Amino acid sequence: MPAIAIxxxxxxxxxxxxxxxxxxxxxxxxxxxxxxxxxxMTASQFVDAFAISRLAPGPGSLxxxxxxxxxxxxxxxxxxxxxxxxxxxxxxxxxAHIWSRFEGARLLKALERGLRPVAAGMILAASYVLINxxxxxxxxxxxxxxxxxxxxxxxxxxxxxIGGGAGCFVLLxxxxxx
Amino acid sequence: MPDSSPTPQPKSRNAALRKGRDEAPAERPxxxxxxxxxxxxxxxxxxxxLSGWLLREFVQRRKxxxxxxxxxxxxxxxxxxxxxxxxMAIWIGYKLGxxxxxxxxxxxxxxxxxxxxxxxSTVFTALAGFELTHVALAGAACAxxxxxxxxxxxxxxRVPRRVxxxxxxxxxxxxxxxxQLPLIWTVLVAGSLSVAVTYHQG
Numbered sequence: 001m002p003a004i005a006i007x008x009x010x011x012x013x014x015x016x017x018x019x020x021x022x023x024x025x026x027x028x029x030x031x032x033x034x035x036x037x038x039x040x041m042t043a044s045q046f047v048d049a050f051a052i053s054r055l056a057p058g059p060g061s062l063x064x065x066x067x068x069x070x071x072x073x074x075x076x077x078x079x080x081x082x083x084x085x086x087x088x089x090x091x092x093x094x095x096a097h098i099w100s101r102f103e104g105a106r107l108l109k110a111l112e113r114g115l116r117p118v119a120a121g122m123i124l125a126a127s128y129v130l131i132n133x134x135x136x137x138x139x140x141x142x143x144x145x146x147x148x149x150x151x152x153x154x155x156x157x158x159x160x161x162i163g164g165g166a167g168c169f170v171l172l173x174x175x176x177x178x
Numbered sequence: 179m180p181d182s183s184p185t186p187q188p189k190s191r192n193a194a195l196r197k198g199r200d201e202a203p204a205e206r207p208x209x210x211x212x213x214x215x216x217x218x219x220x221x222x223x224x225x226x227x228l229s230g231w232l233l234r235e236f237v238q239r240r241k242x243x244x245x246x247x248x249x250x251x252x253x254x255x256x257x258x259x260x261x262x263x264x265x266m267a268i269w270i271g272y273k274l275g276x277x278x279x280x281x282x283x284x285x286x287x288x289x290x291x292x293x294x295x296x297x298x299s300t301v302f303t304a305l306a307g308f309e310l311t312h313v314a315l316a317g318a319a320c321a322x323x324x325x326x327x328x329x330x331x332x333x334x335x336r337v338p339r340r341v342x343x344x345x346x347x348x349x350x351x352x353x354x355x356x357x358q359l360p361l362i363w364t365v366l367v368a369g370s371l372s373v374a375v376t377y378h379q380g
Contacts, residue, residue, distance in 0.1 A: 151328040168317050
């Protein structure tokens with residue numbers, strides 16, 4: 001495994017343990033590590049990768065796989081995937097294994113309830129960081145908010161929404177508004 | 179119980195009798211079947227709602243586990259670090275197929291989707307020479323942020339309306355978004371504080 005893949009693995013291993021909820025919560029820190037700390041990608045390359053990870057099927061954390069792939073090809077993708085999914089996989093496997101012995105349901109309930117506000121704060125922070133990294137100004141922010149409102153209010157298919165966002169920008173571009 | 183069943187299924191009942199008394203009502207899927215089920219779910223899910231998909235597939239359609247078992251697993255998958263759906267894959271896989279089931283389910287939800295995402299990205303790279311590609315991708319990114327933000331709002335709405343949990347949520351937001359502190363320390367400090375207080379409140 002090349003040296004860069006080892007570095008990628010070491011970046012994603014600790015990030016694995018802070019993906020709580022849908023995995024969105026680690027996006028802010030991924031951005032900080034990949035763009036600001038290591039300079040492996042530019043901010044707009046990162047946003048491109050984020051968009052592709054939302055267009056593609058599967059867990060959103062495959063963003064890590066994509067980042068690894070973009071930085072260092074196959075080995076980068078493998079290292080990032082093992083890094084982001086490996087530690088938590090072992091953790092839940094261990095919990096599933098000893099679940100029968102877990103009679104202290106109080107601790108588990110405290111874990112679930114106690115982590116909920118932390119997860120909510122992290123997901124909101126990730127959204128905030130992403131909105132700020134948009135280089136398309138107020139039109140982009142407006143589109144992000146409109147998309148949020150549609151998702152909250154209607155059972156719209158997210159794929160349609162993302163395609164709609166792309167189409168919207170293409171139309172605005174052809175109308176020379178952006 | 180089988181006698182009162184309106185539509186008896188002799189095949190699975192005989193199989194259950196052959197294997198022993200404590201068999202689950204339906205045939206347990208093999209590791210290969212689990213891999214294929216999770217591959218299908220991984221490749222057809224866009225933008226979220228995966229837990230609902232899993233519930234429909236494993237509880238309602240195939241009746242492979244009880245709703246209570248499923249919801250137990252879901253709350254643990256959500257509380258523990260890790261992506262909900264990959265955690266759920268391991269939880270379900272372990273319940274239904276032991277160690278091999280867990281490994282097969284985990285690989286099924288990740289590997290095919292990982293290959294697809296690199297293919298999609300390669301297509302986009304090939305189109306990178308066209309200005310419209312970037313414009314379209316920027317629009318897609320703006321709309322995609324809605325998925326993240328709406329999930330954050332849904333999660334925030336489910337935080338109890340009390341001073342302490344709301345303060346934890348606000349402090350986490352400020353630490354990550356404004357102060358840009360490393361996430362792992364934020365989670366360790368805010369998470370253990372929050373869990374400890376919740377535990378002592380009973």
